[in-house]
Amino acid sequence: MRRTREFDPEVPVPRSPWDEIVPGLWMGGHVWTDGAGGLRRAVVGDEFALVVSLYSVPGHGPGTGVEHRVAPIPDGPLAPAELDAVLDAAALTVRAVRAGRPTLVRCFAGYNRSGLVVAHALYVLTGRPASEIIALIRWRRSPWALHNGLFVRYLHAGLDAAHPSLTDRPR
Template sequence: MPDPQAPWNEVTAGLWMGGHHWTDDLGYRHAVVASGEFDLVISLYTRPGHGPDAGIDHLVAEIPDGPLTAEQIHTAQELARTAAQGVRDGRTVLVRCHSGYNRSGLVVAQALIEMGWETTTAIETIRQRRSPSALNNRLFEEYLTTGLAVSRLLADLDTLT
């Protein structure tokens, strides 16, 4: 996948999606450091030195960019609810992962769904506003179209066999 062309992008008013690096028009790769631009940063992947500043609300829940357990799906649901509530409260929210495509896309799409968006519209908007490469993990798209609650139950069944 190509690197993102921006550190972060606003998907809808107050809800941003990003990663830990981006590449400029000349092909130079840059680290993304969130300092004080956002009221809440949700990190699904972290690295030292990438922020945010002290005093900024920062939730960290590292999840893989692959098949998720029922508990990891539940975590994504809870973080999406938190992001959606933050936006409803007028806060600026950044959801980020490594590149800002899949894990952050899962949580941002679910946050949009929590705010009343249709699933297909949420996915399409993320791809338009962040990158056509966003949500390229088809499993994450399937989680969203199935519904995270149902996906969580199905993932839980896998652990019973």
């Protein structure tokens, strides 16, 4: 399996385990820093009805009875099967949000992979342009959210356009 996390010492660790981007849709990671600057594990209990993990570590939840979908993808160029996993995760997220189910989409830090899925889900939910969705995510989660330029290009092109054989997918 390809590596699913790249370490970048220039990027600060988030200051919260997760943040609400729009009502019912949260974006987060597996680590965060507390007010004193200490590194903390982001462990999910039963705060959400659905957790979509694009990076997963044992012991980070979610709790028993919470629907959990794991779809590991790299924080880099995505192969067709990985783009398919992103689209599937976004479609699951859209269905959950539309049904009023509190949903967390997470990756390692809660910046890029989770941002890609949340942004595509918001595109499906709202039809807003990628630039507005990216700005919203950065405002609600962190200015470091979606700092992966390739993922931003995917969003501006449209994930379906990034892999044309996926253009007829149901949403």
